[in-house]
Amino acid sequence: MAFDFSQTDEQRMLVETVRQFIEKEIFPYEREVDRAGEMPMDLAKQIKSRAKEVGLYAANMPEEVGGGGLDVMSQMLMERELGKCNWALQKFVGRPSAILMACRDEQIEKYLLPTVRGEKMEVFALTEPGAGSDAMSISTRAEADGDDYVLNGGKHFISGIGLPDFAIVFTVTGVDETKRGPRKRVTAFLVDRDTPGFSIRRGPRCVSYRAYDNYELFFDNVRLNKRQILGEEGKGFVLANQWLTGGRVMVAANCCGKAERAMELATDWAATRKQFGQTIGKFQGTSFKLADMATELRAADALVAYTCWKLEQGTMTDADAAMAKLFASEMLGRVTDQAIQIFGGMGLMDELPLEMMWRDARIERIWEGTSEIQRHIISRDMLRAKEQ
Structure with missing residues (x-):
């Protein structure tokens, strides 16, 4: 079976739109917000308003309820780019819980539609x-x-x-x-x-x-x-599992975006920082780290894309989602840690975003199901196949 994960013109435009959005609307504020430990509501309203203007708000929801109607692969690409910035700010780009599509009757007007509209x-x-x-x-x-x-x-x-x-x-x-x-x-x-x-x-x-x-x-x-x-x-856990399983794939995409940003920072530093008369990127101790980071990121991207393809086809299993979330979140932990090592002491200084990214990466192995839970889901699926 052949797979073609190349981006369409529309997807390339979406990626570029999100990239420009976070560079202009989010990156300038993320360090200030992180240091304060609190999100100013006027900034939240500004991000939400700009996201609506460029058509990013509620892009994950179906068009029939006022959302952007993105397909799964496009959602993944959007989440990958948004992953490069802090969750406290990217939250206001707005991706309502898809579980709200279970709303019916008066719930639609009271909960679903106002949430999609950002009200x-x-x-x-x-x-x-x-x-x-x-x-x-x-x-x-x-x-x-x-x-x-x-x-x-x-x-x-x-x-x-x-x-x-x-x-x-x-x-x-x-x-x-x-x-x-x-x-x-x-x-x-x-x-x-x-x-x-x-x-x-x-x-x-x-x-x-x-x-x-x-x-x-x-x-x-x-x-x-x-x-x-x-x-x-009595069907609440069925709903929860549907949301959690699909959500884990998007968390994995988020992790890939974060890892790419950390790797780019480390690569730029390795190409310009000089020690012992040459750039540190020429030392194998540094260059091999970069090679490992790039390889792991490429593997995670491929796994996430394949899992999204299965989700779109309706064939994704809980184990598929668990594999993507497990590998991408643990890859992110290794990449951010290696990026800190390449920067040395500067990587831990407050002037750079890397120490923030390193801290933020740690929770990815815990929320949406810990790494241990993901391994349990994967191994359970493997063993059940043998019991049948």
Whole structure:
């Protein structure tokens, strides 16, 4: 089977548009925002407005709901370029959670369309203090009470910037008996920020993406109508898995963009920095690092492109997505670390963006599923194939 991942004219134009956008609208502010550890809302509004002007906002969403209607490969190319800049700023280019396409009836006008237009912001609330990588261990519960549900529990490590307008909250609404024993029935709800009993606060600051907040959410007898169920009752984890699996591929694309930026910085430094009468790039200790960085990046790009192709064909498996996320995120860690080594002490100085990129790279092996979880998904798929 032959694969052709060459870019179309439209895709090349998209890449150039995103590249120019981040150079003009994001790069000039990212160090200031990182140092402050907070995203100024006037800057956020400016980025969002400019993104809308050039047609980048909500480009991942279908045209029929007002989005840009990008295909999977084009989304990947866009994410790769956006990956070169800090998440706290690129967030406002706007890629709403595709899970919102499960909205129906009045949910479409209340949640989906305003989010696509940039009038509302959502957060994806799955992770809990006692259920990190083991998502099926969530304990937040929504007990049925007539046509309503009463929600109690809490979430943490919920990413976002500025208080969200609503949360997509995953809860336990019952237990089903399966061949493998009892299994929690997980349901997703759309919960407005101003709902009585729902409170939100900023969680601990993270060393990666300092200005990209993480929140703690608390639910104390929050009353929700069944009309606020996203999708079907008991099908929340199916929705979550669809979003997480596709999202992992885009995280991998993001990592490739970050690695390319770090490699370019290191290459420029190696070509100009002189020691012992010659540029340091002429020493094998440096040049071999660059060669390894370029090779690993090329391999990650190829894997991500192949995985996106499978996603577009409808044949991508959980293991495919896990491989892309695992390899690209760990590749990024090695590339940024080697880039620091090539720069030496200067690489760790605040004047350069590299120390920020090095810190930011660390979280990529944790969020959207840790490297260990990705390896579990991959090996489980391999072993199940032998059991059949």
